[in-house]
Amino acid sequence: MQRFFQVRFFRAAIACLLLVISACAARSSDPSSSTGAPRYIFFFIGDGMGMAQISLGAAVCGEEAVSAIRSLPVTGMISTSARDRYVTGSAAAGTALATGSRTAIGRISRTADNASDLTTLLELAEEQGMRTGVVSSVSLDHATPACFYAHAESRHQYERIASMMAESSVDYFGGGYVKADMSVDGVAKNGFPEIMRSSGFRVTRNAEELQSVTPGERVWAFDDVDRKAAMAYEIDRSDSALSLADYTRHGIRLLDNPRGFFMMVEGGKIDWACHANDGATTALDVRAFNDAVAEALRFYREHPDETLIIVTADHECGGLGLGNNETGYEGDPALLSYQQLSLERMSGKVSSWAEDGGVSLAMAYDSLRVFFGLGRVSADSALGLTAADSLQLNRAYQEAMDGYRDGEAYGKGDPLTMTAAALLNSRAGIGWTTRSHTAVDVPVFAAGTGAGQFSGYSTNSGLARRLMQVCGWSE
Structure with missing residues (x-):
């Protein structure tokens, strides 16, 4: 009888051990459950992109057009209101996402009373020795990208913001030009590229020049831009012009290093298309944004235990309804x-x-x-x-x-x-209810190290604070 119980105890112990091993294996293969701080961080912001915009992208362009975004296993929602207004603007919303603090309309990473600057995620990453990148389909002195590297009392201080771009420690800027260097008739003055060169940046104007840049070089990359210093809408983009995915892929190539990197990528023209109530153009810019996310996913599959991908929006625009x-x-x-x-x-x-x-x-x-x-x-x-x-x-x-x-x-x-x-x-x-922003909650998608922290409901500023916690950064 004693031998019988000994055998049963031994078998039970083996079964428990197998269950533990199986659970650990399952946990290690789940991209939402990795432990430790991420080394490579992708922060994607679809400006103006609510759930309806994502669904529209799939309905017009096919499911593949949003497959990268929808494949991220962790989902959540965030609120978007500014400190002083229910329906937010891009500067206040960008500041909340970039700093973990809500602010007033028009502020660029500054407190609502304009008393002080707010430390950004990008600046915190630089303090850890990580390389940093800012990519956007709109001008790089526009509200959302500016919130990650600049501080200004008003989003309309384009010259001040552009000067902070040149003075920044960012390693890679890609996508748009700068509105500060555009004449009133939408023609580039071409003075700012020289300022960037004098600040230590290499300036590239086409795919071939960007391909020749080697990791470790600081670079500002752009090519064809419109009268507002932004990339063309995806529906209008020429075959030779770099896409948002191209700028993201080159950013990965140039920023990759043992200390890691932080890269913010904005699909800024989703918002512009929604302001115009331009459904087809919205759908294709969502697809272009998804293609950029796909580049991050390719990198993630090579570094599954060290990478964090977050995809969200600063607000919804247009009050888009599918029906x-x-x-x-x-x-x-x-x-x-x-x-x-x-x-x-x-x-x-x-x-x-x-x-x-x-x-x-x-x-x-x-x-x-x-x-x-x-x-x-x-x-x-x-x-x-x-x-x-x-x-x-x-x-x-x-x-x-x-x-x-x-x-x-x-x-x-x-x-x-x-x-x-x-x-x-x-x-x-x-249908569209407005040519302005709305206050509806917007989605969050995440994968990789610490991704599980981004499930459920939060504020926009809360999302940034969660990222700081996952990375072990002090606010």
């Missing part, structure tokens, strides 16, 4: 794939029509078929135009021609472009 009263349950967001250029680019074309005076109403309709699919019933019956639609477009065409000839400066787009976009959005079954 509207016109289509009810029959909406098809994939119809937006017939749009071939951004509303901004289309407005430029309409402006040139008015200036040249050689584009008739019939020719304008031909362009709408090509660039928006409107009237192409052979492709999809939902693209057909009713008599009421044609009346709207006729009036919008004449208003745009007259307006441009009279010197009208249309903000988000001329009447013809905006009418065409509204018709396509309506048929696609999407």
Whole structure:
């Protein structure tokens, strides 16, 4: 009998040991449960990107367009309000994410009363000897990227912010130009690149030049930029122009070192597309942002125990809804794939029509078929135009021609472009409540070392504080 109990005890002990080993193995393979401080940190911010924008990206471009973001195993939500306003702005929201402290509208990593600077995550990473990078599809002196390396009383102090960019210890800047160095007519003055060179940065202007940079060199990389010093929308980007994913991949190559790195990557033009209520352009910029996240995931798979990836947003923009009263349950967001250029680019074309005076109403309709699919019933019956639609477009065409000839400066787009976009959005079954930001909560996705700390609900500033705790950094 004693031998029987000894055998049973031995078998039970072996079974317990196997269970422990199995649990440890499962834990080590779970990217959300790694222990210790991460050595490589990716902080992705989809400016203006709520859950609806992510869903729209999948509906228009296919599930693969958001697969990297959705593959991150840890999910959460954060609130976005500023200290002094319910619906936040990018400066206050960026400051909260960059510093762990909420502030007032317009501040760039400064306290709400403008009494003092707030230490940023990037600065804390530099104190640990990590290399740092800032990548954005908008100008690098714009609110969100600026919040990680600069301190200013107002986001509109572009010259001050640009000077802090040159004086910073950041190792890699990529993507946009600087608004501070643009003339009033949107032409680069080309004075700031020399300032950056004198500060020890190598300045590259195309893919070949960026490829020639070696790790350890400090660099500011950009190529084609628009009148606002930003990268082109993904829908308008030329094949030769660097993408957000390209800048992210080069950032990894240049920043990788034994001490680790911290890189913030912003999909800033998601927000701009949402301000314009441009559904197709929004979807493609979400896809471009996802492709950048995919670059981080490739690196993570090579360094699974040392890497942390966080993907979030500073706020939602546009009040995007996937569904509207016109289509009810029959909406098809994939119809937006017939749009071939951004509303901004289309407005430029309409402006040139008015200036040249050689584009008739019939020719304008031909362009709408090509660039928006409107009237192409052979492709999809939902693209057909009713008599009421044609009346709207006729009036919008004449208003745009007259307006441009009279010197009208249309903000988000001329009447013809905006009418065409509204018709396509309506048929696609999407809707917008505003051309501004909203206060809805936004998602958080995470993977890697310490990722489990980012599940559940938090404030935007709380997310940054959690990151400080995971890394062992003091605030």
